[in-house]
Amino acid sequence: xxxxxxxxxxxxxxxxxxxxxxxxKRSISTTTRQRVEQSIRELGYHPNAGARAxxxxxxxxxxxxxxxxxxxxxxVMMEIAIAVATTARNHGYDVLLxxxxxxxxxxxxxxxxxxxxxxxxxxxELDDERLPLLRGTDQPSVLIGLPADTSxxxxxDLDFRATGALCVEHLAMLGHRxxxxxxxxxxxxxxxxxxxxxTLDGLRSRxxxxxxxxxxxxxxxxxDATAVTLARILDERPGTTGFVVQNESAVEPMLALLRxxxxxxxxxxxxxxxxxxQVAVQASVRLTSVAIPAQEMGRYAVEYLxxxxxxxxxxxxxxxAPELTVRASTGPAPSxxx
Amino acid sequence: xxxxxxxxxxxxxxxxxxxxxxxxKRSISTTTRQRVEQSIRELGYHPNAGARAxxxxxxxxxxxxxxxxxxxxxxVMMEIAIAVATTARNHGYDVLLxxxxxxxxxxxxxxxxxxxxxxxxxxxELDDERLPLLRGTDQPSVLIGLPADTSxxxxxDLDFRATGALCVEHLAMLGHRxxxxxxxxxxxxxxxxxxxxxTLDGLRSRxxxxxxxxxxxxxxxxxDATAVTLARILDERPGTTGFVVQNESAVEPMLALLRxxxxxxxxxxxxxxxxxxQVAVQASVRLTSVAIPAQEMGRYAVEYLxxxxxxxxxxxxxxxAPELTVRASTGPAPSxxx
DNA sequence: AAAAGCTGTCGAAGCGCTTCGATGAACTCT
DNA sequence: AGAGTTCATCGAAGCGCTTCGACAGCTTTT
Numbered sequence: 001x002x003x004x005x006x007x008x009x010x011x012x013x014x015x016x017x018x019x020x021x022x023x024x025k026r027s028i029s030t031t032t033r034q035r036v037e038q039s040i041r042e043l044g045y046h047p048n049a050g051a052r053a054x055x056x057x058x059x060x061x062x063x064x065x066x067x068x069x070x071x072x073x074x075x076v077m078m079e080i081a082i083a084v085a086t087t088a089r090n091h092g093y094d095v096l097l098x099x100x101x102x103x104x105x106x107x108x109x110x111x112x113x114x115x116x117x118x119x120x121x122x123x124x125e126l127d128d129e130r131l132p133l134l135r136g137t138d139q140p141s142v143l144i145g146l147p148a149d150t151s152x153x154x155x156x157d158l159d160f161r162a163t164g165a166l167c168v169e170h171l172a173m174l175g176h177r178x179x180x181x182x183x184x185x186x187x188x189x190x191x192x193x194x195x196x197x198x199t200l201d202g203l204r205s206r207x208x209x210x211x212x213x214x215x216x217x218x219x220x221x222x223x224d225a226t227a228v229t230l231a232r233i234l235d236e237r238p239g240t241t242g243f244v245v246q247n248e249s250a251v252e253p254m255l256a257l258l259r260x261x262x263x264x265x266x267x268x269x270x271x272x273x274x275x276x277x278q279v280a281v282q283a284s285v286r287l288t289s290v291a292i293p294a295q296e297m298g299r300y301a302v303e304y305l306x307x308x309x310x311x312x313x314x315x316x317x318x319x320x321a322p323e324l325t326v327r328a329s330t331g332p333a334p335s336x337x338x
Numbered sequence: 339x340x341x342x343x344x345x346x347x348x349x350x351x352x353x354x355x356x357x358x359x360x361x362x363k364r365s366i367s368t369t370t371r372q373r374v375e376q377s378i379r380e381l382g383y384h385p386n387a388g389a390r391a392x393x394x395x396x397x398x399x400x401x402x403x404x405x406x407x408x409x410x411x412x413x414v415m416m417e418i419a420i421a422v423a424t425t426a427r428n429h430g431y432d433v434l435l436x437x438x439x440x441x442x443x444x445x446x447x448x449x450x451x452x453x454x455x456x457x458x459x460x461x462x463e464l465d466d467e468r469l470p471l472l473r474g475t476d477q478p479s480v481l482i483g484l485p486a487d488t489s490x491x492x493x494x495d496l497d498f499r500a501t502g503a504l505c506v507e508h509l510a511m512l513g514h515r516x517x518x519x520x521x522x523x524x525x526x527x528x529x530x531x532x533x534x535x536x537t538l539d540g541l542r543s544r545x546x547x548x549x550x551x552x553x554x555x556x557x558x559x560x561x562d563a564t565a566v567t568l569a570r571i572l573d574e575r576p577g578t579t580g581f582v583v584q585n586e587s588a589v590e591p592m593l594a595l596l597r598x599x600x601x602x603x604x605x606x607x608x609x610x611x612x613x614x615x616q617v618a619v620q621a622s623v624r625l626t627s628v629a630i631p632a633q634e635m636g637r638y639a640v641e642y643l644x645x646x647x648x649x650x651x652x653x654x655x656x657x658x659a660p661e662l663t664v665r666a667s668t669g670p671a672p673s674x675x676x
Numbered sequence: 677a678a679a680a681g682c683t684g685t686c687g688a689a690g691c692g693c694t695t696c697g698a699t700g701a702a703c704t705c706t
Numbered sequence: 707a708g709a710g711t712t713c714a715t716c717g718a719a720g721c722g723c724t725t726c727g728a729c730a731g732c733t734t735t736t
Contacts, residue, residue, distance in 0.1 A: 001452070003692060014716045019694060026695095029714060046450030050391025051692035054721050059388060064435065068420065078416040082406065085437045094453065097402065097435040099423045112384025114339070115432065222620040249620055252590045256622050259594070282560040282587055284594050341722055352686045357724060364725095367684060389722035392691050 002045040011039040022047065053114065062093045062305060063116035065107075065130075067123035068100040073248065076276055076294045077122065080144060083298025084120060091306045093117075107133045118305045120144060124155075126192040140308035142301045146194050150317050154308070156300045159319035160195045163290045164202025166324050167244045167272045170288070172210045175333035176242030176270060179207065180233045181216040182226070182254065184247050189218055199246055199274065215240070221249030223256070230257050241333045246274040255284050266331035272324070280327065288330040290322045340383040349377040360385065391452065400431045400643060401454035403445075403468075405461035406438040411586065414614055414632045415460065418482065421636025422458060429644045431455075445471045456643045458482060462493075464530040478646035480639045484532050488655050492646070494638045497657035498533045501628045502540025504662050505582045505610045508626070510548045513671035514580030514608060517545065518571045519554040520564070520592065522585050527556060537584055537612065553578070559587030561594070568595050579671045584612040593622050604669030610662070618665065626668040628660045 008015040013032060020026040021036040028036075039045075053059040064084050066077055085095045096116050098106045100123065107130050110116050117139070121130060124145035134141045135152045143155040171179050181203055183189070184196045200216055207214035215237050219229040229250070233240060245251055251273055255265065263269050265285050273280055273289040280289035300318060307313040346353040351370060358364040359374040366374075377383075391397040402422050404415055423433045434454050436444045438461065445468050448454045455477070459468060462483035472479045473490045481493045509517050519541055521527070522534045538554055545552035553575050557567040567588070571578060583589055589611055593603065601607050603623050611618055611627040618627035638656060645651040 001450070001692095004694095005692075015693080016695075016717075017715060020715085023694080026715090027713065032714075044446075044450065046447060048392070048692050049451040049453040050388050050395075050397060050723095051721090052694080053388030054386070054392050054691090054723080055693040055695080057388075057694095057721075061434075066420070066423075068424070074416050075412045078412050078419075081416075081419075081435065082404070082437055085404075085435050086406070086439060089437070089440065095435040096399075097419065097423050097433045099420055099427070101424055102427065108382075109384060112339070112382065113387040115387040223622040252594075253622055256590075256594050256597070259598070284561040284591055339722095342724095343722075353723080354687075354725075355685060358685085361724080364685090365683065370684075386722055389691090390724080392693080392721090393723040393725080395691075395724095 001048070002043045004045075004047070007036065007039050007043055007045050010043060011036045057114060059114060059117055060093050061096050061116040062088050062302065063096045063098055063106075063110045063119040065098045065100060065119060065121045069123075073292075075248075075278065076292050079276070079294035080122065080298040080301075083295040084302055087299045087302040091302065093302075093306070104129045104133055111137050111139050118142075118309055120301045120305065123193065126194045140305055140313065142305050142308075144297055144301055146198070146317070148194070152315055153317075154304055154313070154315050155317045156297050156304065157195070157317075157319060158292060158297070159322055160198040161202035162319070163274055163322040164199040164204075164244075165206035166202075166290060166322050167274065168203050168206040168210065168212065168214070170272060170324055170326075170330065171242035171244070171270060172207075172212050174242075174270060174330060176212065177333070178213045178237055178240045179203075179215070179242040179244065180237060180240045181214065182229060182233075182243060182245045182247060182250050183216055183218045185220045186218040196246065203244065213237070219247055219250050221247050221253075223253040226250045226253035227257055230254065241269050242330075243269060243271045244274070245271060248275050248279055251275060251279060251283055251287070259284075265329050268334055270330035270333070272330060277325075280325070283329075285329045286327040288325065288327045290324050293320055296320055339386070340381045342383075342385070345374065345377050345381055345383050348381060349374045395452060397452060397455055398431050399434050399454040400426050400640065401434045401436055401444075401448050401457040403436045403438060403457060403459045407461075411630075413586075413616065414630050417614070417632035418460065418636040418639075421633040422640055425637045425640040429640065431640075431644070442467045442471055445475075449475050449477050456480075456647055458639045458643065461531065464532045478643055478651065480643050480646075482635055482639055484536070484655070484657075486532070490653055491655075492642055492651070492653050493655045494635050494642065495533070495655075495657060496630060496635070497660055498536040499540035500657070501612055501660040502537040502542075502582075503544035504540075504628060504660050505612065506541050506544040506548065506550065506552070508610060508662055508664075508668065509580035509582070509608060510545075510550050512580075512608060512668060514550065515671070516551050516575055516578045517541075517553070517580040517582065518575065518578045519552065520567060520571075520581060520583045520585060520588050521554055521556045523558045524556045534584065541582065551575070557585055557588050559585050559591075561591040564588045564591035565595055568592065579607050580668075581607060581609045582612070583609060586613050586617055589613060589617060589621055589625070597622075603667050606672055608668035608671070610668060615663075618663070621667075623667045624665040626663065626665045628662050631658055634658060 004015050004018050008018045018036050021028050021033050088095050119141045122144045124143045124147050126148040128147050146155050146157045188196050217229050219225055258265055265271055273287045275289055277291045280287040342353050342356050346356045356374050359366050359371050426433050457479045460482045462481045462485050464486040466485050484493050484495045526534050555567050557563055596603055603609055611625045613627055615629045618625040
């Protein structure tokens with residue numbers, strides 16, 4: 001391995017000069033700088049990460065804790081992870097991938113060992129065990145998701161409350177008076193990840209404001225479970241003409257079922273999905289949907305973190321405004337319904 | 339931050355003794371060991387990663403290069419990534435997430451800086467630019483996927499050739515004489531990632547051996563593209579009764595289309611998918627499928643890497659034998675067909 | 677009973693870098 | 707012209723750890 005000292009010797013300067021060329025923390029004459037840069041290139045020098053971290057107590061690494069679970073929103077998680085990695089790289093950081101498996105211990109380990117300079121936590125629960133640790137350290141962190149108490153924390157998330165409201169609004173505007181929500185799996189609600197509840201909250205309160213009826217049913221996803229859920233809903237509220245689906249793996253089954261039952265989308269029933277763009281576009285009916293802005297969330301998270309690391313940051317909750325894209329799955333409520 | 343020296347002082351021993359307790363590289367008396375361990379616990383000591391890396395020239399980090407693209411097999415990628423992270427952790431390693439974006443430079447950077455001790459590359463192309471670099475360094479690496487020339491490399495992958503053969507075999511055994519393959523997007527074939535070609539290869543050669551007719555068509559996936567592809571196939575070979583689908587995003591559209599055309603699965607046509615288990619199980623018809631063993635691939639990759647890092651490894655190509663699980667989408671060919 | 681071998685521990689060197697204070701050279705000001 | 711500035715560079719200390727050789731106190735061998 002080529003070392004700083006070798007570069008220095010090759011360029012005929014001292015080691016510290018090379019270091020300053022690299023960091024730009026002191027001014028260096030143009031000629032010297034160029035000579036050093038030339039040597040670096042010729043020798044193929046790469047600073048040793050460990051030495052650098054030791055000397056500067058900065059690892060230039062951001063830890064990303066992803067949920068271990070692969071039962072939901074996997075593409076979203078992946079997209080976030082990739083956005084995080086890409087954005088981080090643009091700011092000179094690398095990304096360390098931690099799984100939720102270790103739980104709070106991972107936070108301790110990373111914080112204590114100086115492995116990473118900062119961390120991003122995904123899949124934050126309302127009352128997450130890791131939060132006290134984060135508050136108790138001066139290592140910057142950003143959460144993707146919203147815990148119950150956000151004091152002293154920085155969070156990025158889609159505004160799910162507004163998302164729910166937006167979905168209802170759209171359907172109500174089209175004349176639908178009876179709306180059903182196919183929700184996430186019951187486990188998701190029990191886990192208290194927050195986003196599902198917040199969506200529901202937005203759905204309900206806007207429904208009330210607009211005077212439309214709303215029925216919510218959790219749903220495991222997959223064909224069979226969706227069939228059961230749908231049957232129950234139609235049994236209970238046969239006049240339902242509007243659906244909001246917030247469960248990726250219920251989307252396609254749902255469309256298949258409706259087709260099978262001879263209910264045309266969007267002529268007889270309208271469907272709004274809360275899902276990644278790709279799912280909405282690739283579905284058998286191009287879906288009117290509110291996208292889950294995975295990339296944006298990942299990017300924001302990193303940018304807030306970098307700001308904090310540069311001493312510019314503030315604790316803050318950033319809710320990304322939802323955007324509803326109208327595609328082919330929603331239309332005016334059939335006349336005479338309800 | 340608590341340092342080794344502080345622990346040493348607290349326990350009344352020298353720093354090196356603490357280090358040996360931690361690493362176990364020299365024998366330490368039980369009493370001393372316990373005293374030191376006690377101090378470590380009391381002080382909440384975590385070794386500094388940078389210092390450790392510098393002194394030992396081992397970072398205990400494995401780099402994982404994932405494709406930047408999120409257009410295909412995302413859940414598979416994610417599952418592999420998580421399996422890698424989990425397995426690595428069990429061996430005392432952390433995982434650094436690199437995106438394909440940087441390309442070969444990432445390999446240089448990581449190798450040169452000692453950021454990671456080893457790397458795992460996903461989504462390897464037949465003639466990948468990164469391969470020469472890997473061969474030219476003594477840093478251990480494992481590829482997930484199979485390049486054209488595997489000399490001097492360690493690779494882990496599903497045996498896609500055998501997978502193709504297995505699918506044809508299964509259908510042929512059930513009496514299907516006209517089989518169509520809905521393949522990956524044309525871009526996948528053009529990219530020369532190998533796995534698609536290898537599957538096709540297996541499909542074709544076994545088809546020939548068994549004397550069944552095989553028609554292969556790439557397919558973009560999504561509802562519309564699948565509809566077009568299916569129509570073409572049925573136009574060209576109306577007697578087709580067996581389908582092999584190797585494109586996650588064509589699976590569900592395919593089933594919907596068949597249903598719509600009044601072709602019952604599995605009574606009229608049989609469908610075998612090559613896809614992650616979850617997709618096969620959650621589809622609207624429980625699919626007979628060959629699973630893509632993501633977890634296994636991730637786990638193997640790490641285990642081979644760790645073996646290499648411990649000096650036990652050998653270069654080797656590990657092809658995981660495919661397993662076909664019969665579910666509800668395949669059955670005997672309808673009599674009188676073909 | 678002396679030589680040889682273990683065990684358990686310590687001290688010190690050094691890993692490759694950053695960073696602080698110092699220093700000389702070249703300028704600027706009065 | 708001498709004092710004060712600024713600029714570019716150097717040398718040395720030190721980050722927290724690992725690891726090597728040394729050594730004291732044992733036990734075993736011859």
